Structure formats: C-alpha cells, structure tokens
Amino acid sequence: MFPDKPELTITIPSKTELLKMVVELTKHIATINKFIPSDSQKIALAVDEAITNVIKHSYLWKKDKDIRLEYFTNENGLKIKIIFKGIPPVLSKEGVDINKYIKEKRKSGLGVELMRKIMDSVEYKSVDNINYCEMIKWKTKK
C-alpha cells in the first residue's frame, strides 16, 4: 500500500519546455528510492510520455493549463499520479502494430505503448471533469 499523502507534489504549466525538468525530477525521485538506474530512466520516460499526451491531447498545446504530479513511494515501489483537466483521454485497447503505423506514415501513437511496457500498471480515469493518470512501478527483485 502506498501512503495517502504524496512524498512530493508539483504543479507545472502545460509547456513542453518543462518536460526535461520533469524527466530529471522523476529520475531523481526514482533513484533516491533505490530503483536501479535503467528503471529510473524508464520511469522518467513514462512520465514524459504521460505529460506530453496531456499537453497534446487534453490541452491541445495550450501552455497556460495546470498539470499536477503527485509522487507516492513505499519500500517496494513508486506511484505517480498525474491530475489534469481538459479533454478526457481516449485510449486504444489494442497494442501497437509498428508495421501498420509505418504503412500509415504515422508519427505518433507510441507513447501509451511505452508507458504500458515500462510501468507495471497504467490507469486513466475521469471524474467530474478532472482526469487522472495513475502509474505504478514496482522495484525489480534482486
């Protein structure tokens, strides 16, 4: 179980300029919580993908919207909750078919796939016009 209170909460404006900062912050939180370096890097990428999707699909690239990130930790893992408004995400249940995407000349559609491959759990929900993305990563057993 994760604690009810996040270890860290940060609210950022919906600017892609801040993606790298969020990646560095997430990597740092994962590292100090004893994730192995390659997992820390991947968790940070999953957060980058989630935030990019919010900016692109929910806020349609508007830069003045809020995105709140909450980091919860316990000895076994890390939970990241991303809270935002705007257009609720609509996710495909199908996996990615890269060959099909190439034929269709698609330049997007890989982000959620990466999140699902990296994290142990990725869940979206929308309640009362507020959207939530919750991701959990458990530590690799040594």
Place this chain on the structure above:
Amino acid sequence: MKHFYIRSKIDEQIAVIYPKGHLDAHNVERFEKEIVKLLGNNIVRIVVNCKDLNYISSAGMGIIMGYLDEIREKRGDIKLCSVNDRVYEIFDLVGFTDIYDFVENEVVAINKFKNVS
C-alpha cells in the same frame, strides 16, 4: 538553455544525421525538419548516428517511424548506429529493433548502403 542539437552531413548521396542530447516533444520539430530537408533534396539513404543521443521519447521515434515508408518506397532506408544501451532499450521496447537496421557505427552503416547501391 538548449538540450538538443542536430547537424548532418551528406556524402555520395548518403546523409548522416547527428542528434545530440535530449530529444523530446519540445524539440522534435528540429529533428523532423532535418529529415524533411533531406527528403526534399532526394536524399533517402539516411544514417542516424546516435552516439551523442542521451534520451529519446516517442516524439522522436515517431519521426523515424513516420517517414520510413516514404523513404523505403524511394529505395532508401534509415539506419541507426552507435546507439547507447539505454536508448537502444527504448527502441527495443516498441519493436524498432525488429524493423530498423541498427549497426555498431557510422562506417558500417555507410558501407552497408554502398554495398546495396
């Protein structure tokens, strides 16, 4: 402060692109412009030398994916070389390593293009 740089060179109709730093949705446009510029000059044999690429998100991978069909239709290809382990792992997660030619370094990539021409 810039976190991403890109340059390229063309020799014998083979281009080598050098992305450097952190490639995400914020700076992907510059990466795309480089590819589009090459295609506009009918350069379809492209090596992406990733030796200085520390990070790539799906935004960058999307550009590599989105132009591949057009490039292969024109009898070209995109080869990736000198990819560090962490970036390779990300390419591998989405299946790129089954579809793209990943080679150890730029010389090998260029020679492979020359052998097929």
